[in-house]
Amino acid sequence: MCTGRVDLEFVLRAFLNGMDGVFIGGCRLGECNYITHGNYDALNMVHLCRKIMEHIGLNPERLRIEFMSSGEGILFTEAVNDFVRKVKEIGPLGKSEGIDEDELRSRLEAVIKLVPYIKIVEREKLALHLDNIEKYNELYTTDEIDRLFDEVVSYYIEPEKCQACGICLRKCPVEAIIGGKNQIHVIDQEKCLKCGTCFEACPPRFGAVRKIVAEPVPLPIPEEARIITRKGEK
Numbered sequence: 001m002c003t004g005r006v007d008l009e010f011v012l013r014a015f016l017n018g019m020d021g022v023f024i025g026g027c028r029l030g031e032c033n034y035i036t037h038g039n040y041d042a043l044n045m046v047h048l049c050r051k052i053m054e055h056i057g058l059n060p061e062r063l064r065i066e067f068m069s070s071g072e073g074i075l076f077t078e079a080v081n082d083f084v085r086k087v088k089e090i091g092p093l094g095k096s097e098g099i100d101e102d103e104l105r106s107r108l109e110a111v112i113k114l115v116p117y118i119k120i121v122e123r124e125k126l127a128l129h130l131d132n133i134e135k136y137n138e139l140y141t142t143d144e145i146d147r148l149f150d151e152v153v154s155y156y157i158e159p160e161k162c163q164a165c166g167i168c169l170r171k172c173p174v175e176a177i178i179g180g181k182n183q184i185h186v187i188d189q190e191k192c193l194k195c196g197t198c199f200e201a202c203p204p205r206f207g208a209v210r211k212i213v214a215e216p217v218p219l220p221i222p223e224e225a226r227i228i229t230r231k232g233e234k
C-alpha cells in the first residue's frame, strides 16, 4: 500500500534473485494518504541503498524511485520505459560490473545479513524527512558507508566473566543467546542482529559482554565446557 513499506532488504533481495533493476513508484511527496509520509522514508532508503550498491560494486542507477499520482498514467509509463531503457543500457546485473556470479551472491548475502545492523547505525538519518529533496543526495557519503562496513561491530560473551545470570538471554530480541541455569552463555553469531542490548544489559559487576569492532569473533566455547561450578557445589 505504501512505499514506506519497501524495506532495504526487499531491494537487495530482488538483486539477489537476479533482477537487473528495481523501480519504486510512490505517491507524490507531500501528498501521502497517511500521517507517516512513508514516501519520504522510501526516498531516504533508496539513497542509502544506492550508496550500499556502490560499496559492493553495483551500478546505483539500477535502483530508481519516482513519485506520481494514480491519475498520472502517462508519467508512469514514461518513467518505467525510461528506467527499462536505462537498465538495458547498463546490462545484466554483475556481468556489466565485472563481478562473477558467486562473488555477487556472496556480497549481496553478506549485506542482507547486515541490514538490521545498518538500520541501527543509520537510525537517526533514516528517520529524517527533508523538505529539500536535493539534500538527500548529501545525506549518506561514500566514506561513511565504507566506514560502516569496515567497522562492523560484534558482541561476544567472555566465558570466564559470565555468571549465568540470564539477563542478556531474556533481553535479546531475537533469541540469539544460548544459555541456561549455571551455564556460561554464548551468542549465536548467525542470529545476532548486533543491536547491543546484551552489552548494555549485562550487569557492570560482571561486564561479560565484549564489543568487538572490525575483528573476528572468537569461537564459542564447547557446550561441555559451559557448566559453572560454584563454591560449595560439586
Ligand code: SF4
Residues within 6 Å of the ligand: 155, 171, 172, 173, 174, 175, 176, 177, 187, 188, 191, 192, 193, 194, 195, 196, 197, 198, 199
Ligand atoms: S547484540 Fe542484540 S541480537 Fe545480538 S546477542 Fe546481543 S542482544 Fe541479541
Ligand code: SF4
Residues within 6 Å of the ligand: 157, 161, 162, 163, 164, 165, 166, 167, 168, 169, 179, 185, 201, 202, 203, 206, 207, 208, 209
Ligand atoms: S548478562 Fe552477562 S553475566 Fe549475565 S548471562 Fe549474560 S553475559 Fe552472562
